[in-house]
Amino acid sequence: MPAWLLPLVTLAPAAVPAAAVPAAPVPSPAQQAPAGQEAPPPDAEEELELEDDIVVTGNRTPRGSVIGDIKPEVVLSGRDIRAYGASDIGELLEELSPLIGSIQGRESGSPVVLLSGRRISSFREIRDLPPEAIQRVDILPEEVALKYGYRADQKVVNIVLRRRFNAVTAEVETNLATDGGRQVHEADLNYLRLGNGSRFSVDGEYTRSNPLFETERELANADPNRTLLAASDAAKLNATYNRTILGNVSATLSGELEGANTLAGLGSASDGQPLRRDARTRTGSLNYALNGDLARWRWSLDGGYTRDWSTTRTDRDYGTAVRRDRASSVTELFQSEATLSGSIVDLPAGALTATLKTGVSLRDLHSESRRADLLSSTDLSRDQANGQANVDLPVFRDGPIGALSFNVNGAVDQLSDFGTLGAVGYGFNWRPAEAIRLIGSVTHEEGAPTIQQLGNPTIVTPNVRVFDLTTGQTVDATTVEGGNPSLLADRRRVLKLGLTAKPISGTDLTLLVNYTDSRIDNPIASFPTATPESEAAFPDRFDRDAAGTLIRIDNRPVNFDSSRQRQIRWGLNWSEELEAPPPTGPDGQPLTPEQIEERRSEFRERFRQERGSGTSESGVRIGGPRAFPGGGPRGFGGGGFGGGRAGRVQLSAFHTWRLEDTITIRPGVPELDLLNGSAVGARGGQPRHEIQFNAGYNRSGIGIRLNGTWESGTTILANPGGASSPEDLAFGSLFTANLRIFADLSQQRSLVQKAPFFRGSRLTLAINNVFNQRLDVRDATGAVPIGYQPALLDPLGRSVKVSFRKLFF
Structure with missing residues (x-):
């Protein structure tokens, strides 16, 4: 694209009517896929603003949209995305966590990620790409996952990349704890090329973390040989190649190698010798994805091979000598899934659509552990075949009650070690008015424990500080981690009702409300904290000496009898573009409407000429004002990649209100009420209220963002429902805030000149845990138990990170 073009097309959208821009052809299905990018013009940072502002006519839905009739809850433009100041897509999703978190699934709220409305080989494929390469991000509710062969328990994030991009991104950063003792250094190098119908990326990253010892924090009974945070070295390298094959099939191949070495101090042996744990992990993966269209159907085939192997060596004090235990595991996974989605028949209210998925996976786990002279090993394998179907039936398109559709879905899993497990669900999607959407769903499903939960190697760790609620003592006990081959499959029923509203027309304000009610039979969980209730239910998991002191606890996962959770999560997302300076001419004076129209006419004519002559392939670099005689027009949108010279403000805030969270460990054992004195973890019960927020302001390349979380206080009662006890613990509320300030130096013109x-x-300057807040835990007398010292619960505290990032175009 010639240099004269950019300042004209970067006029604010409101200033350029759709008719003023030549209509672009409607992209073919293959062009909407990741491989369907157009031939690139010369690469330059000013192009990063281009596609946000061009108005394309003749296309009903934006390029790369998801299938189906459910619209995004939130849409983020390229400028919105760059205003977050994230370094890569993985970091961007962390910033978006208040928007993309789910409260109804198994996967800890992590979303399904699509690329231009298509399935990807794995998240590794796009995790390290720079946000500057993104044109748009759509955030959609969990029900959209059904249309892509996933289960309806994860939000969907659809990322649409730009058609053209070519840059090397380099970043170095250092992170220091303000309390001292901990330093983390990281370097990353990424190359990405989009264009010519292909995508190619390579990313390498190295991270080094220094250890943090107990003596570097104000701790009672600190051991100079015990680390609070282990030393580590980690590196990874991945590459992805995507192109169109066989005419209209988008093909992707991606691979990654990753490794980490960690060294932790476990304290001192009886003779003063240091005890250490040395762990090494390695991961290798090779994944593929094929996406195409067949008549009215979209199809995809994706999968790959992953191998994980780890070795852990742990020193143990046997009194007369220190000996080293060893545990190792190798996990291999091959999987492949085929998905087909499209319309079956046209009905008056729209098309009856279906999504069909079938898949196969082969998992193998070999683990062994040696403690003293005792050797134990485990070999597990799981062959799994699965199928899933989802049907969407439109009832009204614009009927007396608005638009209404229903869906029904079912899935079957055949597991070699657990037999046949099934799932069935149904729901509705109702839009009574253009600005309001209601979604409801019910899911019944069965789920097997992971092969790791069944067969991970047994790892014994000495000298772990544990608070024993039975005696009110903090003791150095031995803990046992690993797999449990006796786990059963769980069965769950989840009800969800969701509301999305855009109450103020013409603004980017979205309100979201979700209610979930779930009941699980045989839930699988890590072993609960040491309480009288848990010890009564699992007496074989606790060892005590003759004086009653807790000396060993087995933390391997267990099945509870049942659990029940009900909660409401509601909040808002709002963003607004602040007024940009008026466009100016070479003399710095604002342009008149006649001058603006004259330049539009020039743009249209020369745009047609350049497209016809192929000058856009000439390789001429867009050079900003210097590419124009006399300095060129200024103020037509501003270059750079920080959101332009126009300002931007954004706010998202969500409140989770837990109405019920109970667990029945065993029949005949009192029910655990995690909201009222019971706990299954060492950090107290479940907070009844939780607030997440993320706010930002960006103008002229200077951005500031503030995000944080507040959780209400909880308690652990030694006798829930009974009289108070000296062993009761009170966990205070906790508020943590993170601040990030960044400057796009490209927009500081005098500096660049x-x-x-x-x-x-x-x-970028980032301060995590700005107020250096740590969880405050007190017993009935107001004292802090030794095992709950703040620096033990959060060793790092406040940290400051400085990073420098540069794109080479």
Whole structure:
């Protein structure tokens, strides 16, 4: 694209009517897939603003949209995304966590990620790509996952990349704890090329973390040989190649190698010798994805091979000598899934659509552990075949009650070690008005424990501080981790009702409300904290000496009898573009409407000429104002990649209100009420209220973001429902806030003129846990138990990170 074009097309959208821009052809299905990018013009950072502002006519839905009739809850433009100041897509999703978290699934709220409305080989494929390469992000409710062969318990994030991008991204950062003792250094190098119908990326990353010892924090009974945070070295390298084959099939191949070495101090032996744990993990993966269209149907085939292997060596004090235990495991996974979705028949209210998925996976786990002279080993395998179907039936398109559709879905899993497990669900999607959407669903499903939960190697760790609620003592006990081959499959029923509303027309304000009610039979969980209730239910998991002191606890996972959770999560997302400075001419004076129209006409004519002559392939670099005689027009949208010279403000805030959270460990054992004195973890019960927020302001390349979480206080009662006890613990409320300030140095014109190296660069200062807050735990007398010292619960505390990032175009 010639240099004269950019300042004209980067006029604010409101200033350029749709008719003023030549209509682009409607992309073919293959072009909407990741491989369907157009031939690239020359690469330059100013292009990063281009696709946000061009208005394309003749296309009903934006390029790369998901299938189905459920619209996104939130849509983020390229400028919105860059205003977050994230370094890669993985970091961007962390910033978006208040928007993409789910409260109804198995996967800890992690979302399904699509690329241009298509399945991907794995998240590794796009995790390290720079956000500057993104044109748009759509965030959709869990029910959209059904249309892609996933289960309806994860939000869907659809990422649409730009058609053209070519840059090397380099970043270095250092992270220091303000309390001292901990330093983390990281370097990352990424290359991404989009265009010519292909996508190619390579990313390498190295991270080094220094250890943090107990003596570097104000701790009672600190051991100079015990680390609070282990030392580690980690590195990874991945590459992805995507192109169109066989005419209209998008093909992707991606691979990754990752490894980490960690060294932790476990304290001192009886003779003063240090005890250590040395762990090494390695992961290798090779994944593929094929996406195409067949008549009215979309199809995909994706999968791959992953191998994980780890070795852990742990020193143990046997009194007369220190000996080293060893545990190792190798896990292999091969999987492949085929998905087909499209319309079956046209009905008056729309098309009856279906999604069919079938898949196969082969998992193998070999683990062994040696403690003293005792050797034990485990070999497990799981062959799994699965099938899933989802049907969407439209009832009204614009009927007397608005638009209404229903869906029904079912899935069957055949597991070699657990037999046949099934799932069935049904729901509705109702839009009574253009600005209001209601979604409801009910899911019944069975789920097997993972092969790791069944067969991970047994790892014994000495000298772990544990608070024993039975005696009110903090003791150094031995803990046992690993798999439990006796686990059963769980059965769950989840009801969800969701509301999405855009109450103020013409603004980017979205309100979201979700209610979930779930009941699980045989839930699988890590072993609960040491309480009289848990010891009564699992007496074989606790060992005590003759004086009653807890000396050993087995933390391997267990099945509870049942659990029940009910909660409401509601909140808002709002963003607004602040007014940009008016466009100016070479003399710095604002342009008149006649001058703006004259330049539009020039743009249209020369755009047609350049497209016809192929000049856009010439390789001429867009050079900003210097590419124009006399300095060129200024103020037509501003270059750079921080959101332009126009300002931007954004706010999202969500409140989770837990109405019920109970567990029945065993029949005949009192029910655990996690909201009222019971606990299954060492950090107290379940907070009844939790608030997440994320706010940001960005203008002229300077951005500031503040995010945080507040949780209400909880308790652990030694006798829930009974009289108070000296062993009761009170966990205070906790508020943590993180601040990030960044500067797009490209938009600091005087700096770039003096030092062109800073073109395409960004400097970031981040402060995590700004107020250095840690969980405050007190017993009935108001004292802090030794095992709950704040620095034990959060060794790092406040940390400061400085990073420098540069794009080489």
